[in-house]
Amino acid sequence: MLIINDIDILQSNAEKINYLSRNVEANQSSHNQAILHTINTFPTTTNKSIPVGRSSLSNIRESVTKNQSITDSIESETHISISQINQYSNKWYIKGIVTNKTNIHHYNNARGEGTVFSFDFLDDTDEIRVTVFNNDCNRFYSTINTGTTYHIAKAIVKPVNRQYNKLSSNYEIYVTQDTIINYCSTDTLLHAPTIRYNFVQLCDVQNQRTNSVIDVIGIVDVVLDPAVVTNNIDQKSYIKRTIHMIDETGSIPVTLWQDQATNFNDNNNSVLAFEGIKVHDYNGCRSLSTTPTTYLKYNPIDTERTEKLKQWFKHYFKNPTKHINSSIIETCVQQSYNIPHSIIIIFSYLF
Numbered sequence: 001m002l003i004i005n006d007i008d009i010l011q012s013n014a015e016k017i018n019y020l021s022r023n024v025e026a027n028q029s030s031h032n033q034a035i036l037h038t039i040n041t042f043p044t045t046t047n048k049s050i051p052v053g054r055s056s057l058s059n060i061r062e063s064v065t066k067n068q069s070i071t072d073s074i075e076s077e078t079h080i081s082i083s084q085i086n087q088y089s090n091k092w093y094i095k096g097i098v099t100n101k102t103n104i105h106h107y108n109n110a111r112g113e114g115t116v117f118s119f120d121f122l123d124d125t126d127e128i129r130v131t132v133f134n135n136d137c138n139r140f141y142s143t144i145n146t147g148t149t150y151h152i153a154k155a156i157v158k159p160v161n162r163q164y165n166k167l168s169s170n171y172e173i174y175v176t177q178d179t180i181i182n183y184c185s186t187d188t189l190l191h192a193p194t195i196r197y198n199f200v201q202l203c204d205v206q207n208q209r210t211n212s213v214i215d216v217i218g219i220v221d222v223v224l225d226p227a228v229v230t231n232n233i234d235q236k237s238y239i240k241r242t243i244h245m246i247d248e249t250g251s252i253p254v255t256l257w258q259d260q261a262t263n264f265n266d267n268n269n270s271v272l273a274f275e276g277i278k279v280h281d282y283n284g285c286r287s288l289s290t291t292p293t294t295y296l297k298y299n300p301i302d303t304e305r306t307e308k309l310k311q312w313f314k315h316y317f318k319n320p321t322k323h324i325n326s327s328i329i330e331t332c333v334q335q336s337y338n339i340p341h342s343i344i345i346i347f348s349y350l351f
Helices: 017-040 057-066 068-075 134-143 202-207 258-263 305-316 326-334 341-350
Strands: 007-011 092-101 105-109 112-122 127-133 149-153 156-159 171-174 180-183 213-223 227-231 237-246 251-257 271-282 285-289 295-298
Touching: 112 134, 127 134, 134 180, 202 213, 202 251, 202 285, 213 251, 213 305, 237 258, 251 258, 251 271, 271 305
Parallel strands: 127 171, 251 285
Antiparallel strands: 007 227, 092 112, 092 149, 105 112, 112 127, 149 180, 156 171, 213 237, 213 271, 227 237, 237 251, 271 285, 271 295
16 A cells, blocks of 8 residues: 655645645545455456557457357356346356446555456446456457447456445456456447436535545536646656536535546536546545546536536526636626525635
Protein backbone atom coordinates (compact mmCIF):
# COMPACT_ATOMS: atom_id res chain seq x y z
CA MET A 1 0.00 0.00 0.00
CA LEU A 2 1.32 3.44 -0.95
CA ILE A 3 0.98 6.19 1.67
CA ILE A 4 1.73 9.71 0.50
CA ASN A 5 3.12 11.90 3.26
CA ASP A 6 3.81 15.00 1.23
CA ILE A 7 3.83 16.28 -2.32
CA ASP A 8 5.43 19.01 -4.37
CA ILE A 9 3.32 21.05 -6.75
CA LEU A 10 4.92 21.21 -10.20
CA GLN A 11 2.02 23.02 -11.79
CA SER A 12 -1.20 24.14 -10.17
CA ASN A 13 -3.98 26.66 -10.08
CA ALA A 14 -4.70 28.82 -7.04
CA GLU A 15 -5.92 25.95 -4.88
CA LYS A 16 -5.24 25.18 -1.26
CA ILE A 17 -2.11 23.03 -0.95
CA ASN A 18 -3.36 21.15 2.09
CA TYR A 19 -6.57 20.19 0.34
CA LEU A 20 -4.67 18.97 -2.72
CA SER A 21 -2.27 16.92 -0.60
CA ARG A 22 -5.12 15.27 1.26
CA ASN A 23 -6.98 14.56 -1.98
CA VAL A 24 -3.95 12.93 -3.63
CA GLU A 25 -3.30 10.81 -0.56
CA ALA A 26 -6.92 9.71 -0.28
CA ASN A 27 -7.22 8.90 -3.97
CA GLN A 28 -4.02 6.85 -4.11
CA SER A 29 -4.83 5.06 -0.86
CA SER A 30 -8.31 4.03 -2.01
CA HIS A 31 -6.93 3.02 -5.42
CA ASN A 32 -4.25 0.82 -3.86
CA GLN A 33 -6.72 -0.70 -1.42
CA ALA A 34 -9.05 -1.64 -4.26
CA ILE A 35 -6.23 -3.23 -6.28
CA LEU A 36 -4.89 -5.04 -3.19
CA HIS A 37 -8.35 -6.38 -2.36
CA THR A 38 -8.78 -7.72 -5.89
CA ILE A 39 -5.33 -9.34 -5.89
CA ASN A 40 -5.81 -10.98 -2.49
CA THR A 41 -9.08 -12.60 -3.55
CA PHE A 42 -7.49 -14.35 -6.51
CA PRO A 43 -4.90 -17.17 -6.69
CA THR A 44 -1.28 -16.17 -7.29
CA THR A 45 -0.13 -16.39 -10.91
CA THR A 46 3.40 -16.22 -12.23
CA ASN A 47 3.09 -14.61 -15.62
CA LYS A 48 4.06 -10.94 -15.42
CA SER A 49 4.03 -9.95 -19.07
CA ILE A 50 2.35 -6.78 -20.24
CA PRO A 51 -0.42 -7.08 -22.86
CA VAL A 52 0.27 -5.87 -26.33
CA GLY A 53 -1.50 -6.07 -29.64
CA ARG A 54 -4.06 -4.42 -31.86
CA SER A 55 -7.60 -3.69 -30.74
CA SER A 56 -10.26 -3.92 -33.43
CA LEU A 57 -13.52 -5.67 -34.10
CA SER A 58 -12.07 -7.36 -37.18
CA ASN A 59 -9.38 -8.97 -35.01
CA ILE A 60 -12.05 -10.37 -32.72
CA ARG A 61 -14.07 -11.83 -35.59
CA GLU A 62 -10.96 -13.28 -37.22
CA SER A 63 -9.94 -14.93 -33.97
CA VAL A 64 -13.36 -16.49 -33.49
CA THR A 65 -13.48 -17.75 -37.08
CA LYS A 66 -10.11 -19.45 -36.71
CA ASN A 67 -11.15 -21.19 -33.51
CA GLN A 68 -14.65 -22.52 -33.96
CA SER A 69 -14.06 -24.95 -31.11
CA ILE A 70 -14.35 -22.01 -28.70
CA THR A 71 -17.89 -21.30 -29.89
CA ASP A 72 -18.77 -24.99 -29.71
CA SER A 73 -17.44 -25.11 -26.14
CA ILE A 74 -19.60 -22.14 -25.10
CA GLU A 75 -22.72 -23.58 -26.71
CA SER A 76 -22.20 -26.81 -24.76
CA GLU A 77 -22.77 -24.79 -21.56
CA THR A 78 -26.14 -23.59 -20.27
CA HIS A 79 -27.05 -19.99 -20.98
CA ILE A 80 -28.14 -18.05 -17.89
CA SER A 81 -28.80 -14.37 -17.29
CA ILE A 82 -26.44 -12.28 -15.17
CA SER A 83 -29.11 -12.01 -12.48
CA GLN A 84 -29.07 -15.83 -12.12
CA ILE A 85 -25.34 -16.18 -11.59
CA ASN A 86 -23.91 -17.16 -8.19
CA GLN A 87 -20.85 -18.92 -6.78
CA TYR A 88 -22.60 -22.30 -6.97
CA SER A 89 -23.38 -22.00 -10.69
CA ASN A 90 -21.54 -24.39 -12.99
CA LYS A 91 -21.44 -25.18 -16.71
CA TRP A 92 -22.88 -21.77 -17.53
CA TYR A 93 -22.32 -18.99 -19.99
CA ILE A 94 -23.66 -15.45 -20.05
CA LYS A 95 -23.95 -12.91 -22.84
CA GLY A 96 -24.10 -9.15 -22.63
CA ILE A 97 -22.42 -5.87 -23.48
CA VAL A 98 -19.28 -4.23 -22.04
CA THR A 99 -20.28 -0.89 -20.54
CA ASN A 100 -16.96 0.15 -18.97
CA LYS A 101 -13.33 -0.98 -19.20
CA THR A 102 -10.42 0.15 -17.03
CA ASN A 103 -6.82 0.69 -18.04
CA ILE A 104 -4.25 -1.94 -17.10
CA HIS A 105 -2.86 -1.38 -13.61
CA HIS A 106 0.50 -2.68 -12.41
CA TYR A 107 0.89 -3.91 -8.85
CA ASN A 108 3.83 -5.02 -6.72
CA ASN A 109 3.27 -6.44 -3.24
CA ALA A 110 4.29 -9.29 -0.95
CA ARG A 111 2.67 -11.81 -3.28
CA GLY A 112 4.64 -10.56 -6.27
CA GLU A 113 4.01 -8.21 -9.14
CA GLY A 114 1.65 -8.32 -12.08
CA THR A 115 -1.09 -6.61 -14.03
CA VAL A 116 -4.84 -6.37 -13.68
CA PHE A 117 -7.79 -4.76 -15.44
CA SER A 118 -11.56 -5.09 -15.15
CA PHE A 119 -14.68 -4.42 -17.17
CA ASP A 120 -18.39 -4.12 -16.40
CA PHE A 121 -20.75 -6.52 -18.18
CA LEU A 122 -24.47 -5.89 -18.63
CA ASP A 123 -27.49 -7.77 -19.93
CA ASP A 124 -31.19 -6.92 -19.63
CA THR A 125 -31.36 -8.35 -16.09
CA ASP A 126 -28.27 -7.15 -14.20
CA GLU A 127 -24.69 -5.81 -14.35
CA ILE A 128 -21.56 -7.54 -13.04
CA ARG A 129 -17.82 -6.78 -12.85
CA VAL A 130 -15.26 -9.03 -14.53
CA THR A 131 -11.61 -8.90 -13.37
CA VAL A 132 -8.65 -10.15 -15.40
CA PHE A 133 -5.06 -10.79 -14.20
CA ASN A 134 -1.57 -11.17 -15.62
CA ASN A 135 -1.31 -13.67 -18.50
CA ASP A 136 -5.03 -13.35 -19.13
CA CYS A 137 -4.53 -9.61 -19.66
CA ASN A 138 -2.46 -10.69 -22.67
CA ARG A 139 -5.34 -12.74 -23.99
CA PHE A 140 -8.21 -10.36 -23.50
CA TYR A 141 -7.28 -6.70 -23.04
CA SER A 142 -6.91 -5.86 -26.73
CA THR A 143 -10.14 -7.65 -27.70
CA ILE A 144 -12.45 -6.35 -24.97
CA ASN A 145 -14.10 -3.15 -26.21
CA THR A 146 -16.71 -0.93 -24.60
CA GLY A 147 -20.05 -1.19 -26.42
CA THR A 148 -19.31 -4.66 -27.84
CA THR A 149 -21.24 -7.84 -26.98
CA TYR A 150 -19.65 -11.10 -25.83
CA HIS A 151 -20.23 -14.57 -24.42
CA ILE A 152 -18.38 -15.39 -21.18
CA ALA A 153 -17.96 -18.95 -19.86
CA LYS A 154 -15.81 -21.01 -17.47
CA ALA A 155 -14.91 -18.28 -14.98
CA ILE A 156 -14.84 -18.06 -11.19
CA VAL A 157 -17.74 -16.37 -9.37
CA LYS A 158 -17.28 -14.78 -5.94
CA PRO A 159 -19.43 -12.60 -3.67
CA VAL A 160 -19.03 -8.87 -4.29
CA ASN A 161 -17.16 -6.59 -1.92
CA ARG A 162 -19.34 -3.48 -1.65
CA GLN A 163 -16.43 -1.33 -0.52
CA TYR A 164 -15.01 -1.45 -4.03
CA ASN A 165 -17.90 -2.36 -6.28
CA LYS A 166 -21.26 -0.58 -6.54
CA LEU A 167 -22.74 -2.59 -9.41
CA SER A 168 -26.13 -4.15 -8.80
CA SER A 169 -25.00 -7.78 -8.91
CA ASN A 170 -24.15 -9.48 -5.62
CA TYR A 171 -21.27 -11.30 -7.32
CA GLU A 172 -18.08 -10.66 -9.26
CA ILE A 173 -16.44 -12.72 -12.02
CA TYR A 174 -12.74 -13.58 -12.08
CA VAL A 175 -11.14 -14.76 -15.31
CA THR A 176 -8.87 -17.85 -15.24
CA GLN A 177 -6.74 -19.60 -17.86
CA ASP A 178 -9.80 -21.72 -18.76
CA THR A 179 -12.15 -18.77 -19.24
CA ILE A 180 -13.68 -18.21 -22.67
CA ILE A 181 -14.67 -14.72 -23.79
CA ASN A 182 -16.10 -14.82 -27.27
CA TYR A 183 -17.43 -12.02 -29.49
CA CYS A 184 -21.11 -12.30 -30.42
CA SER A 185 -23.12 -10.07 -32.75
CA THR A 186 -25.59 -7.65 -31.22
CA ASP A 187 -28.48 -9.38 -32.97
CA THR A 188 -28.12 -12.20 -30.43
CA LEU A 189 -29.59 -9.74 -27.93
CA LEU A 190 -33.16 -8.56 -28.42
CA HIS A 191 -32.12 -5.16 -27.17
CA ALA A 192 -28.59 -4.04 -26.43
CA PRO A 193 -28.90 -2.72 -22.85
CA THR A 194 -27.48 0.57 -21.67
CA ILE A 195 -25.75 1.63 -18.47
CA ARG A 196 -27.91 1.48 -15.37
CA TYR A 197 -27.46 4.57 -13.27
CA ASN A 198 -28.57 5.18 -9.71
CA PHE A 199 -28.11 8.94 -9.53
CA VAL A 200 -27.67 10.83 -6.27
CA GLN A 201 -28.67 14.50 -6.35
CA LEU A 202 -25.75 16.80 -5.64
CA CYS A 203 -27.37 18.22 -2.52
CA ASP A 204 -27.52 14.67 -1.12
CA VAL A 205 -23.81 13.92 -1.56
CA GLN A 206 -23.31 15.49 1.87
CA ASN A 207 -25.38 12.66 3.33
CA GLN A 208 -23.39 9.88 1.66
CA ARG A 209 -20.83 7.87 3.58
CA THR A 210 -17.22 8.97 3.06
CA ASN A 211 -15.44 6.73 0.53
CA SER A 212 -18.74 5.36 -0.72
CA VAL A 213 -19.11 4.96 -4.49
CA ILE A 214 -22.10 6.61 -6.16
CA ASP A 215 -23.51 7.80 -9.50
CA VAL A 216 -24.05 11.51 -10.17
CA ILE A 217 -25.09 13.67 -13.10
CA GLY A 218 -24.92 17.41 -13.61
CA ILE A 219 -23.92 20.35 -15.77
CA VAL A 220 -20.24 21.27 -16.01
CA ASP A 221 -19.93 24.94 -15.07
CA VAL A 222 -16.27 25.42 -14.08
CA VAL A 223 -13.18 23.73 -15.50
CA LEU A 224 -9.72 24.36 -14.06
CA ASP A 225 -6.45 23.62 -15.83
CA PRO A 226 -4.74 20.29 -15.06
CA ALA A 227 -2.14 20.23 -12.31
CA VAL A 228 0.80 17.87 -11.87
CA VAL A 229 1.64 16.69 -8.36
CA THR A 230 4.53 14.47 -7.34
CA ASN A 231 5.06 12.14 -4.40
CA ASN A 232 8.29 12.94 -2.50
CA ILE A 233 8.84 9.29 -1.58
CA ASP A 234 8.93 7.62 -5.00
CA GLN A 235 8.94 10.77 -7.15
CA LYS A 236 5.93 9.46 -9.08
CA SER A 237 3.79 12.17 -10.66
CA TYR A 238 0.02 12.33 -10.89
CA ILE A 239 -2.14 14.50 -13.10
CA LYS A 240 -5.33 15.94 -11.67
CA ARG A 241 -7.95 18.42 -12.79
CA THR A 242 -10.78 19.97 -10.78
CA ILE A 243 -14.14 20.75 -12.31
CA HIS A 244 -17.41 21.89 -10.72
CA MET A 245 -20.82 20.46 -11.47
CA ILE A 246 -24.30 21.79 -10.75
CA ASP A 247 -27.79 20.39 -10.83
CA GLU A 248 -31.16 21.74 -9.67
CA THR A 249 -30.22 21.15 -6.04
CA GLY A 250 -26.60 22.18 -5.56
CA SER A 251 -22.99 22.19 -6.73
CA ILE A 252 -19.91 20.12 -5.95
CA PRO A 253 -16.20 20.00 -6.92
CA VAL A 254 -15.07 16.91 -8.82
CA THR A 255 -11.45 15.79 -9.16
CA LEU A 256 -10.41 13.93 -12.29
CA TRP A 257 -7.18 11.91 -12.28
CA GLN A 258 -4.61 10.83 -14.85
CA ASP A 259 -6.07 10.14 -18.34
CA GLN A 260 -9.49 11.50 -17.46
CA ALA A 261 -7.87 14.72 -16.26
CA THR A 262 -5.66 15.03 -19.33
CA ASN A 263 -8.31 14.16 -21.89
CA PHE A 264 -11.15 16.18 -20.41
CA ASN A 265 -12.31 18.76 -22.94
CA ASP A 266 -15.63 20.50 -22.41
CA ASN A 267 -16.43 24.03 -23.52
CA ASN A 268 -20.19 23.76 -23.89
CA ASN A 269 -21.62 23.27 -20.39
CA SER A 270 -22.21 19.61 -21.16
CA VAL A 271 -24.23 17.22 -19.08
CA LEU A 272 -21.76 14.86 -17.43
CA ALA A 273 -22.66 11.52 -15.86
CA PHE A 274 -20.32 9.62 -13.54
CA GLU A 275 -20.86 5.97 -12.74
CA GLY A 276 -18.91 4.79 -9.70
CA ILE A 277 -17.35 8.01 -8.43
CA LYS A 278 -15.98 8.18 -4.87
CA VAL A 279 -17.15 10.52 -2.10
CA HIS A 280 -14.38 12.38 -0.25
CA ASP A 281 -14.51 14.57 2.83
CA TYR A 282 -12.16 17.38 3.84
CA ASN A 283 -12.96 19.20 7.07
CA GLY A 284 -16.65 18.45 6.62
CA CYS A 285 -16.74 19.61 2.97
CA ARG A 286 -17.67 16.90 0.53
CA SER A 287 -16.18 16.46 -2.92
CA LEU A 288 -16.10 13.73 -5.54
CA SER A 289 -13.08 11.98 -7.03
CA THR A 290 -12.71 9.55 -9.90
CA THR A 291 -11.12 6.13 -9.42
CA PRO A 292 -9.67 3.67 -11.95
CA THR A 293 -13.14 2.15 -12.39
CA THR A 294 -15.14 5.41 -12.65
CA TYR A 295 -17.03 5.68 -15.93
CA LEU A 296 -17.51 9.18 -17.37
CA LYS A 297 -20.08 9.89 -20.09
CA TYR A 298 -20.83 13.16 -21.90
CA ASN A 299 -24.46 14.05 -22.62
CA PRO A 300 -25.69 10.47 -22.05
CA ILE A 301 -28.70 9.50 -24.15
CA ASP A 302 -29.59 6.56 -21.92
CA THR A 303 -31.17 8.69 -19.17
CA GLU A 304 -33.97 11.23 -19.26
CA ARG A 305 -32.04 13.35 -16.75
CA THR A 306 -29.84 14.68 -19.56
CA GLU A 307 -32.62 16.59 -21.31
CA LYS A 308 -34.14 17.79 -18.05
CA LEU A 309 -30.81 19.26 -16.93
CA LYS A 310 -30.28 20.95 -20.29
CA GLN A 311 -33.69 22.60 -20.11
CA TRP A 312 -33.14 23.68 -16.51
CA PHE A 313 -29.76 25.19 -17.30
CA LYS A 314 -31.06 26.95 -20.40
CA HIS A 315 -33.91 28.49 -18.39
CA TYR A 316 -31.95 29.69 -15.36
CA PHE A 317 -28.67 30.62 -17.00
CA LYS A 318 -29.47 32.72 -20.05
CA ASN A 319 -25.78 33.30 -20.83
CA PRO A 320 -23.92 30.06 -20.15
CA THR A 321 -20.35 30.47 -18.95
CA LYS A 322 -17.53 28.23 -17.89
CA HIS A 323 -16.67 30.40 -14.90
CA ILE A 324 -19.75 31.33 -12.92
CA ASN A 325 -18.79 33.94 -10.33
CA SER A 326 -20.46 36.00 -7.65
CA SER A 327 -21.53 38.75 -10.08
CA ILE A 328 -23.47 36.25 -12.16
CA ILE A 329 -25.14 34.90 -9.05
CA GLU A 330 -26.08 38.43 -7.97
CA THR A 331 -27.55 39.11 -11.42
CA CYS A 332 -29.60 35.92 -11.24
CA VAL A 333 -30.92 36.92 -7.82
CA GLN A 334 -31.76 40.44 -8.99
CA GLN A 335 -33.73 39.04 -11.92
CA SER A 336 -35.61 36.77 -9.50
CA TYR A 337 -34.40 33.53 -11.09
CA ASN A 338 -35.36 30.61 -8.92
CA ILE A 339 -31.79 29.49 -8.26
CA PRO A 340 -31.69 27.05 -5.32
CA HIS A 341 -30.23 28.70 -2.23
CA SER A 342 -27.71 25.86 -1.85
CA ILE A 343 -26.15 26.74 -5.21
CA ILE A 344 -25.72 30.39 -4.22
CA ILE A 345 -24.08 29.45 -0.95
CA ILE A 346 -21.68 27.01 -2.59
CA PHE A 347 -20.72 29.39 -5.37
CA SER A 348 -20.06 32.12 -2.83
CA TYR A 349 -17.77 29.73 -0.98
CA LEU A 350 -15.91 28.68 -4.12
CA PHE A 351 -15.36 32.17 -5.49
